[in-house]
Structures are given as structure tokens and as C-alpha cells.
Amino acid sequence: MKKHWVIGLWVLTSLGCMGRATVPSSRLLPEGARLVDLTYSFDEKTLYWPTSPSSFELKQLSHGMTAAGFFYASNTLCSPEHGGTHLDAPIHFAEGKMTTEQLPLERLIAPAVVVDISADAAGNPDALLQPSHLVAFEKEHGRIEPGTIVLVRSGWGARWPDRKQYLGDDTPGDASKLHFPGISREAAEALVERRVAAVGIDTASIDHGPSKDFIAHQVLMKADIPAFENVAAMEQLPTRGALILALPMKIRGGSGGPLRIVAVLPPA
Numbered sequence: 078m079k080k081h082w083v084i085g086l087w088v089l090t091s092l093g094c095m096g097r098a099t100v101p102s103s104r105l106l107p108e109g110a111r112l113v114d115l116t117y118s119f120d121e122k123t124l125y126w127p128t129s130p131s132s133f134e135l136k137q138l139s140h141g142m143t144a145a146g147f148f149y150a151s152n153t154l155c156s157p158e159h160g161g162t163h164l165d166a167p168i169h170f171a172e173g174k175m176t177t178e179q180l181p182l183e184r185l186i187a188p189a190v191v192v193d194i195s196a197d198a199a200g201n202p203d204a205l206l207q208p209s210h211l212v213a214f215e216k217e218h219g220r221i222e223p224g225t226i227v228l229v230r231s232g233w234g235a236r237w238p239d240r241k242q243y244l245g246d247d248t249p250g251d252a253s254k255l256h257f258p259g260i261s262r263e264a265a266e267a268l269v270e271r272r273v274a275a276v277g278i279d280t281a282s283i284d285h286g287p288s289k290d291f292i293a294h295q296v297l298m299k300a301d302i303p304a305f306e307n308v309a310a311m312e313q314l315p316t317r318g319a320l321i322l323a324l325p326m327k328i329r330g331g332s333g334g335p336l337r338i339v340a341v342l343p344p345a
């Protein structure tokens with residue numbers, strides 16, 4: 078424990094001295110471990126639900142030299158909670174359940190498994206994760222332990238940020254003709270049984286495009302299980318072995334929020 082503290086302090090001191098180009102990040106991680114960013118940048122192309130009244134806005138307040146002779150930049154930002162890479166807190170679909178700031182870190186920082194349904198999704202844009210996928214996964218890769226973050230990979234990330242390709246329809250204000258993969262009610266129930274920490278997906282919603290009752294949201298969130306949506310770069314993750322750090326903006330009373338999610342990959 079003491080040794081880690083010393084290393085941590087050394088890294089912090091070094092960060093201050095060296096600037097960002099030469100950050101010795103590996104000193105914090107096991108030899109050969111790698112960091113992967115699973116987050117889309119927020120900008121004017123960020124996708125929000127078709128019925129969202131607004132999208133991401135960044136307004137410049139200052140950018141330039143001040144009268145005092147130093148450079149100064151600052152902006153204001155405005156964004157719906159649910160769009161881009163983001164968190165769904167349990168209260169999003171379950172009254173009385175946890176809001177964004179109440180989520181314990183154990184649900185946000187945990188080992189991950191990646192369940193790949195991209196073969197099904199390639200032939201069916203409305204493909205659903207089924208309990209059979211979980212059973213097949215466990216047969217090949219071992220049990221999904223309680224406290225695991227389960228990431229569902231459909232391959233939809235390759236379509237981001239093309240609205241029509243990614244959501245299946247680009248009619249403004251209309252969410253009735255969407256097509257993209259998601260999680261079935263039965264698979265959501267199976268994930269609750271396994272007491273997973275959280276669930277993530279590389280599409281706009283854990284419920285597939287045609288869903289009208291958002292049943293996967295309802296089932297998982299009733300069990301206080303949060304979701305991460307529009308997760309990027311899932312193809313870079315191993316089936317097992319990554320550690321996920323999914324840290325949303327800590328909004329008190331939030332039903333979700335913009336999320337910075339990264340993975341620590343074990344040494345190859």
C-alpha cells in the first residue's frame with residue numbers, strides 16, 4: 078500500500094514537470110497495460126434522441142489575450158443528459174431508484190466482459206441480446222460474476238455519427254421508425270439475476286430501435302442497475318480482462334449525464 082502511494086506521488090510530481098506529451102502513464106498501470114478511450118467527443122455532430130428539444134452546445138466566452146498580457150479561454154456548455162456517450166441512472170426508468178450522484182463507484186469502476194452479438198446484428202438491425210447469448214458466452218469464457226460490467230457489442234459503433242445509419246432513420250422529431258440492436262426483456266432479467274454492476278452498449282439505447290415500452294431499461298433500472306449508451310471503440314476490448322472506469326458528471330438528482338468511459342487493458 079505504502080509503495081503505491083509513493084509511486085502515485087512520483088507520477089503526480091512528474092505530470093506537473095513534464096506536460097502532457099510525455100506523461101509516464103504506465104507507472105500507474107501494470108507493465109504493458111494499455112488505456113483505451115470508449116467515449117465519443119461531444120460536439121455539434123453528437124447524436125441525441127430524435128425528440129430531444131436540444132443538443133450539445135458550446136459557447137465561447139473568452140479566447141485570446143487579456144489586457145493583463147496572458148492568454149485566457151473559457152466556454153459555457155449546455156446539453157441534454159441523454160445523448161452522446163452517456164449514463165442512464167436507474168431513476169431514468171424506475172421511480173425512487175438511484176440518481177446520478179448516488180451511484181456507488183463499485184457500479185462504475187469494475188471488470189468487464191464483452192458479449193458480441195455483431196454476427197446477429199449484421200443480418201438484423203433490430204437484433205436483441207438473448208439469454209442464449211449469455212449462456213453461450215459463459216460456456217466458452219466462464220461465468221459472468223456479480224459486480225461485472227457487461228458490454229454488449231453489436232458493431233454499430235462503425236456507423237457513428239451518421240444519424241440515418243446509426244439510428245435507422247433521420248426524420249427530425251420522429252422516434253417511431255428507429256432500427257438498431259438492443260437487449261431483450263429476458264436477457265435483462267438474466268443480467269439482473271447475475272447481479273451485474275452495470276450494462277453498456279454501442280448503440281443509442283439498451284432497448285432496440287423499434288421498442289415502445291423500453292422494457293430492458295425498466296427491468297434493469299428497477300434493480301438499480303445503470304446503463305452506458307453510445308459506448309465507443311468496443312472492438313478494441315478483449316472478451317474478458319478489461320477494467321472499466323465509467324465516470325459521469327456528478328449531477329445531483331440527475332437521471333443520467335455525459336459520461337467519460339475508459340478501459341484499462343491487461344498486458345497482451
Ligand SMILES: [Zn+2]
Binds near residue numbers: 159160163164165306
Ligand atoms: Zn439514456
